[in-house]
Amino acid sequence: xxxxxxxxxxxxxxxxxxxxxxxxxxxxxxxxxxxxxxxxxxxxxxxxxxxxxxxxxxxxxxxxxxxxxxxxxxxxxxxxxxxxxxxxxxxxxxxxxxxxxxxxxxxxxxxxxxxxxxxxxxxxxxxxxxxxxxxxxxxxxxxxxxxxxxxxxxxxxxxxxxxxxxxxxxxxxxxxxxxxxxxxxxxxxxxxxxxxxxxxxxxxxxxxxxxxxxxxxxxxxxxxxxxxxxxxxxxxxxxxxxxxxxxxxxxxxxxxxxxxxxxxxxxxxxxxxxxxxxxxxxxxxxxxxxxxxxxxxxxxxxxxxxxxxxxxxxxxxxx
Amino acid sequence: xxxxxxxxxxxxxxxxxxxxxxxxxxxxxxxxxxxxxxxxxxxxxxxxxxxxxxxxxxxxxxxxxxxxxxxxxxxxxxxxxxxxxxxxxxxxxxxxxxxxxxxxxxxxxxxxxxxxxxxxxxxxxxxxxxxxxxxxxxxxxxxxxxxxxxxxxxxxxxxxxxxxxxxxxxxxxxxxxxxxxxxxxxxxxxxxxxxxxxxxxxxxxxxxxxxxxxxxxxxxxxxxxxxxxxxxxxxxxxxxxxxxxxxxxxxxxxxxxxxxxxxxxxxxxxxxxxxxxxxxxxxxxxxxxxxxxxxxxxxxxxxxxxxxxxxxxxxxxxx
Numbered sequence: 352x353x354x355x356x357x358x359x360x361x362x363x364x365x366x367x368x369x370x371x372x373x374x375x376x377x378x379x380x381x382x383x384x385x386x387x388x389x390x391x392x393x394x395x396x397x398x399x400x401x402x403x404x405x406x407x408x409x410x411x412x413x414x415x416x417x418x419x420x421x422x423x424x425x426x427x428x429x430x431x432x433x434x435x436x437x438x439x440x441x442x443x444x445x446x447x448x449x450x451x452x453x454x455x456x457x458x459x460x461x462x463x464x465x466x467x468x469x470x471x472x473x474x475x476x477x478x479x480x481x482x483x484x485x486x487x488x489x490x491x492x493x494x495x496x497x498x499x500x501x502x503x504x505x506x507x508x509x510x511x512x513x514x515x516x517x518x519x520x521x522x523x524x525x526x527x528x529x530x531x532x533x534x535x536x537x538x539x540x541x542x543x544x545x546x547x548x549x550x551x552x553x554x555x556x557x558x559x560x561x562x563x564x565x566x567x568x569x570x571x572x573x574x575x576x577x578x579x580x581x582x583x584x585x586x587x588x589x590x591x592x593x594x595x596x597x598x599x600x601x602x603x604x605x606x607x608x609x610x611x612x613x614x615x616x617x618x619x620x621x622x623x624x625x626x627x628x629x630x631x632x633x634x635x636x637x638x639x640x641x642x643x644x645x646x647x648x649x650x651x652x653x654x655x656x657x658x659x660x661x662x663x664x665x666x667x668x669x670x
Numbered sequence: 671x672x673x674x675x676x677x678x679x680x681x682x683x684x685x686x687x688x689x690x691x692x693x694x695x696x697x698x699x700x701x702x703x704x705x706x707x708x709x710x711x712x713x714x715x716x717x718x719x720x721x722x723x724x725x726x727x728x729x730x731x732x733x734x735x736x737x738x739x740x741x742x743x744x745x746x747x748x749x750x751x752x753x754x755x756x757x758x759x760x761x762x763x764x765x766x767x768x769x770x771x772x773x774x775x776x777x778x779x780x781x782x783x784x785x786x787x788x789x790x791x792x793x794x795x796x797x798x799x800x801x802x803x804x805x806x807x808x809x810x811x812x813x814x815x816x817x818x819x820x821x822x823x824x825x826x827x828x829x830x831x832x833x834x835x836x837x838x839x840x841x842x843x844x845x846x847x848x849x850x851x852x853x854x855x856x857x858x859x860x861x862x863x864x865x866x867x868x869x870x871x872x873x874x875x876x877x878x879x880x881x882x883x884x885x886x887x888x889x890x891x892x893x894x895x896x897x898x899x900x901x902x903x904x905x906x907x908x909x910x911x912x913x914x915x916x917x918x919x920x921x922x923x924x925x926x927x928x929x930x931x932x933x934x935x936x937x938x939x940x941x942x943x944x945x946x947x948x949x950x951x952x953x954x955x956x957x958x959x960x961x962x963x964x965x966x967x968x969x970x971x972x973x974x975x976x977x978x979x980x981x982x983x984x985x986x987x988x989x
Contacts, residue, residue: 384719388904389826390757390888391723391817396715400703403799404710405814407768409806438709449726449812480722483812487728493768493802493812495724498710507708569709585707 361461362454366484372458373465380478382444382499392480394445394497401444402498402505404435410490418533419548421460424492425467426549427622432496433475434552434570434624440506440561441498443477443554448494451487464492467549475554503561511567511586511629517644518636520556520626522546523575523597524613527620528605535609543605552624559637560628568628574619576659578627579644579652586629589649591656592618596643618659680780681773685803691777692784699797701763701818711799713764713816720763721817721824723754729809737852738867740779743811744786745868746941751815752794753871753889753943759825759880760817762796762873767813770806783811786868794873822880830886830905830948836963837955839875839945841865842894842916843932846939847924854928862924871943878956879947887947893938895978897946898963898971905948908968910975911937915962937978 358364364372374387385393394401406428408414414424429446436443448468452461465479472478477496529547532540552570560568567586569578575592583590597617606613629646630636653659677683683691693706704712713720725747727733733743748765755762767787771780784798791797796815848866851859871889879887886905888897894911902909916936925932948965949955972978 385824385826389824389828390754391721391760391815391824393758393819393824394720394722396718396720399715399718401713401715401720401816402710403713403764403766403814403816405766405768405800405802405812407770407802407804407810407812409770409804409810412805435709439712441710445722447722447724447814449724449814451726451728451810481724483724483726485726485728486731487810488808489806491726491728491770491806491810491812493724493726493810495722495766495814496710497720497722497816500712505704505708505710505712507704509708 359457360454361452361456361458364458369461369484373461378469378473378478380445380480383478383480386480387482392447394480396499398500398502400500402436402439402441402500403495404432405493405495406432407491407493421463422467423548425464426471428492428494429468429471430550430552430624431572432494433554436496436498437552437554437557438568438570438626439498440503440557440568441500442558443475443496443498445477445480446472446494446496448479448482448492450482451485451491453488454486506561506565506568508567508569508582508585511582511588511646513588513646513648514632515566515629515646516632516642517579517590517592517627517629517646518640518642520639521553522599522623523571523625524599524602524616524620524623526550526622527616528602531609531611532605537608540605540608542601546623550622550624553626553639556639557626560626560640563630563637564634565628565630568626571623571625571627572621574621575627576618576652582629583650583652589647589651589653590644591647591653592644594655596641618654678776679773680771680775680777683777688780688803692780697788697792697797699764699799702797702799705799706801711766713799715818717819717821719819721755721758721760721819722814723751724812724814725751726810726812740782741786742867744783745790747811747813748787748790749869749871749943750891751813752873755815755817756871756873756876757887757889757945758817759822759876759887760819761877762794762815762817764796764799765791765813765815767798767801767811769801770804770810772807773805825880825884825887827886827888827901827904830901830907830965832907832965832967833951834885834948834965835951835961836898836909836911836946836948836965837959837961839958840872841918841942842890842944843918843921843935843939843942845869845941846935847921850928850930851924856927859924859927861920865942869941869943872945872958875958876945879945879959882949882956883953884947884949887945890942890944890946891940893940894946895937895971901948902969902971908966908970908972909963910966910972911963913974915960937973
């Protein structure tokens with residue numbers, strides 16, 4: 352019997368066929384009791400509360416198909432959601448993914464996107480437990496992450512107090528440097544380009560920070576200055592950052608190659624999804640955390656005691 | 671002091687301004703302990719499990735701006751997610767909403783969309799507890815709903831047994847009839863057009879069905895035949911539907927006006943988001959549920975004992 356050529360695009364295989372294909376060899380989350388295939392999934396929430404966040408990525412706005420491989424896009428989409436869960440001091444339990452794509456999207460693209468998402472979900476100790484697949488003229492990936500607090504109090508942006516230490520876990524500015532390298536056509540600067548394509552947030556550091564008594568925490572998605580600004584505003588405090596604590600030889604090397612200012616990347620670049628937190632002054636910082644500044648009475652964020660000139664990071668609907 | 675003209679579009683007000691505007695007078699969900707404004711929200715999950723589902727709506731694919739008001743689009747987007755929670759026998763606790771829109775989207779549009787979503791969320795006893803707002807060339811609304819099982823076992827599609835009664839709660843086919851009326855330019859057929867624009871699923875009926883021992887349940891989003899087909903396949907049974915039990919005077923009236931076949935709407939139309947469930951034969955159906963058929967040994971779905979000719983309902987990526 353001749354079944355004709357194997358399907359090559361999502362339109363040829365159809366919605367249900369694509370869903371069957373990408374869920375067939377799925378690794379389950381340890382937290383799931385009902386996975387894909389019913390009206391909804393069921394995840395454990397042993398704490399009696401669930402932490403939830405959502406982020407959407409739009410083609411040509413948050414990623415470019417000529418600059419990122421599909422698996423990198425998948426990594427990035429999951430990472431930015433999982434980082435928000437970690438920033439509350441919670442552990443990821445699972446993700447749901449809504450994907451819109453043009454009918455001529457290849458099954459190879461979907462397979463690789465799904466692999467990137469699944470691998471990063473596993474890095475965060477979770478899995479994709481449900482989703483939706485629809486047609487649109489451009490690719491849109493919308494992800495919701497869920498997490499469990501494990502009897503910890505959620506670490507909010509509003510708890511920083513004057514005298515607290517400001518610290519970060521993970522890299523800063525490398526994603527922005529990678530974007531600059533791509534725009535400059537410098538595909539040889541792989542350290543920073545890889546950071547842009549597929550950030551690797553330090554999820555476990557969010558939980559250790561919560562356990563060590565972090566007073567406030569956020570992931571760095573807009574920029575260090577912008578996200579510390581959110582903490583400062585929510586907490587009613589000022590934050591001063593020490594530039595010398597933010598030195599990164601990888602950024603310095605890229606800055607030399609691109610004749611750019613590494614300080615601008617580290618302060619105003621987003622999308623590395625590092626974690627920034629404040630700790631009481633007497634606390635020994637957990638492993639992976641580095642002191643970068645101090646909480647003071649007042650308002651706003653300063654760098655070495657002065658306002659930073661220049662833009663302060665990403666906002667939607669700006670050009 | 672002259673601040674210039676008031677902002678009129680999302681680009682003029684900016685991402686953070688729009689979020690502040692639509693969350694300012696937000697009604698909180700009884701289940702939320704942390705709402706919008708931090709890295710993630712925190713919802714109660716008293717059962718120790720959380721039910722989660724996601725659905726995405728794309729402009730010109732799932733709604734048309736010239737056929738639906740923004741508040742109707744909002745109702746529909748929330749309703750289709752909340753119906754999936756109800757179909758598991760769970761109660762909605764909250765929603766997160768990711769919205770992509772063009773920069774020239776008016777604030778009036780966003781306000782009305784948000785009002786429709788918030789009103790329908792309240793109808794389901796929940797609220798929008800978080801979200802994301804991004805730029806895209808078309809409108810895309812991606813919603814994730816969470817719910818609590820209240821110590822009930824989730825009602826899956828796989829539990830139907832031969833001898834069970836098949837029943838529905840809510841209307842069938844009216845959304846599809848409304849779509850036909852709109853395509854025919856018959857805006858006077860408001861009963862069915864309203865059903866198309868803003869379905870009103872019977873959320874509470876999902877919980878009463880679970881309490882009464884429903885063996886399988888699904889919302890009717892693709893079509894009655896397709897969604898009963900999912901139950902039949904998952905349960906390894908056959909289902910026979912009695913056409914006489916599906917009569918609806920509202921559909922009959924619309925069918926006469928449009929010279930259409932009401933049976934086609936009721937059997938193959940989706941998007942009313944009624945609930946379909948199977949019950950043990952000795953159970954007295956809860957209020958709001960109507961018997962429409964019977965579970966038998968075998969496979970597939972029949973109508974009055976025979977296969978239904980014609981298409982069986984919605985799939986993405988079909989023309």
